[in-house]
Amino acid sequence: MTVTSSDRSTPTTGQDLAPTPGPADRSRRTGRWIDDWRPEDAAFWETTGRAVARRNLAWSIFAEHLGFSVWLIWSVSSAFLVSLGFDFSAQQLFLLVALPNLVGSLLRLPYTFAVPRFGGRNWTMVSAALLLVPTLLFAYAVQQPATPYWVFCLIAATAGLGGGNFASSMANINFFYPAAKKGAALGLNAAGGNLGVALIQLLLPVIIGGAGIFGLVQASDGGVHLERAAWVYAGLAVVATFAAWRWMDNLGTAVSRPREQLRVVRHRQTWVMAFLYVGTFGSFIGYSAAMPLLIKLNFWVPDPAPLGTGIYFAYYAFLGALVGSATRPLGGWLADRVGGAKVTLGAFAAMILATLAVLWTLTQLTPNPAQDPAIATDNRSWFPWFLGFFLCVFAATGIGNGSTYKMIPAIWRTEAERTTTPGTPQRIAALDTATKQASAAIGVIGAVGAVGGFLIPLAFSSPWVEDPMAATKGAFTVFTAFYVVCAAVVYAVFLRRRAGAGSLARAGI
Template structure:
């Protein structure tokens, strides 16, 4: 759909109508900061693009994290992999996904948001179809599983392009909520794949309401389901989404954001928020399985069955992300981000405390598994608090990104001048590029966290887990200090009040 700069035709009732399309699905005139334009046309178009963007991104996250819970079922399907090997399978998609976020971000201004959504959704067929084949071949070697798991990172790149695209559609005052909803819809893909996969593959899910399949585990079923949904997302983007001419820019122009100190500060903070969310989400099924469950008697074993609870962390973190965006719109992103890190510090310390109460290697004894089981409610409750804080921090940091660049544009130009309009347009493009860079760096946390839990140099998995949480707690302390020092400490030239007023 194309919006032209010509006057809008008016009906007998005096209501403005949508302008005529002139160039397929490209919109030439897009002015979200114009209240009249936004109310008459922009809001409706933006919401439609947001809805289908959420759907496509949701599938991307599901495919990205399909190994997080399927890895826990590989042994049941006959593959003899060690805990260290399983954690690596969980980590590899996160590494590839983080690296792909930068080119995916640049693809939006280069090819158009709608066009790239079609491409990125279609690319999800690669990891899903390869997954479906590999898990049905008992002779598939571990290195092949690693390569196939790496292709799941294609789903991780979807987030960056989706967020960059939606950033262009909404006015500054609504970016926090819009980006929060878009991200939350995507993040829910993590929870949904962890919730539905055990049911789809016959591994028992929904707190035991669905029974395990008599024919054993069939992991390929989940892959076929998501391959079909990827086709639906591709077709939906073709018919229901739009490209914005105003979003066009070159990769060289977008890469200018790497020269700004704020880009790297926000990337560092995003490792703490989103990196923790995606890393903990990927590792949670294996953490529960290794510390609270014994395989006998099959199929549900003794202790806490990981498939019943694996999805809860991602669900909580996804649901609180829009709250973080809303709170940032209301109180300022830096204040909310600092509060989120404070909550993450407290939460990880309490998770660490519960881990000190566990007995290592529950697989050695059913009695040990049952003793560890009594501590699981505390572990889960504190871990969910950490997930909630990561979601709030994700929403608030992403609100800060466009606010930082917009504030720079406002301070460097005079109101009502052509320079101000050009600066604001450039700020939107730069903030979208920054979203890609920051998202790419932040997602590396999703690779590092599972590796920290595996710690092949530590013999006891429980000791490795406790050591990892000690490191994570220290890192959150550093993130909190950086947030305060850069954004909340009274600046020398700019008052803290003006920073908060700008949404930073």
């Protein structure tokens, strides 16, 4: 394996072979580039590739983790804005939670294209540095009581920069690993990023003085200081930028052009997987964003101060994202062994049952539009059921996230193998093209799937429904019906043995 650079040309360990053609204009390259990369070559992988891939995976996880944290910083901070004197309604707060998800979904496609254009290492540096924009703007706005709502909306939208990191990170890691190990590698990479949601929801209340960890430490006597969280994550963004510069690599073999990559939008399977990903990842990110407000509005009231009555949202809001993140590698691992479609079908079945259970608990609650402490106390007895069933939903979304991302490269690889002869140059070229197309598909599918993170908080707010509890129940009813459709699509397209689908089913997808 040869590493070339504008300031470094010493070969790394491994046999020094002729470089594979990389980007057209190598004279404009900056940073570390690897031009000989053969992950499907068992000898190369064992002697050289594995260590390099793991190093890049580790720092990719760190950068993506921060991106997710910044992306979801409004999910929990919005619940503290009213206590700081900002007079925002529940519908306005849900919109602040939803806007970063919309922008993040739109950015995922260009972020995917950036990896082959600029290099995975280089783009990781850029995307990590861009996190300074939402964090520094956040720090300023929350310290200005006169900041109007529309300015908060614009600043919340910039947090979507963190959501784009996922697509570029996944596309980059997809190039580093052999097909047999993509499920676990992509699962770990995604789980590390998803954990950023859980940690921001756990640590932000502690950092700002709004709560302790697990309720063992009370809120700071000095009040809530939201800007502290922004300063912490701005500093970590600088660390991630430096780490990518120092320890990550660009792959010269990860070459494609946007026009070539966009061919995947004409592929039927791209849109089938995007639809399914709305159900898995869209649910994960949407529920993660909305969960703090759902707990606050239904199980807690601010009186008496400082912690109010009922269930204090800051102590439990992180659990859903934590469970969903932890189960994502499990979904990839299971998909590597029994097939992604089977695992995905099982995940949707579990989501249907668990969502119905959550809906049942909501029917037992007393609506609390007046934020009455007596009602909060009465609803508190149902919180363990609500939380337990909701965590089951999160666990299923995590498993589904891991299994769907295993399916994406498997679909393109299967088609390449079906149309070529083993051991021929055509097979090698087809597999290389399949890897590039799968990375492009990851960007498209990730972008469409993340839209669910925007729609779910909006469904919970439902400004056209006067009763907030009725809006929440209606939303969960719609979500359950959608999961039924997703399960039917998985079965019909990938598991039902018929013309067209049979080849995919036999391939273990």
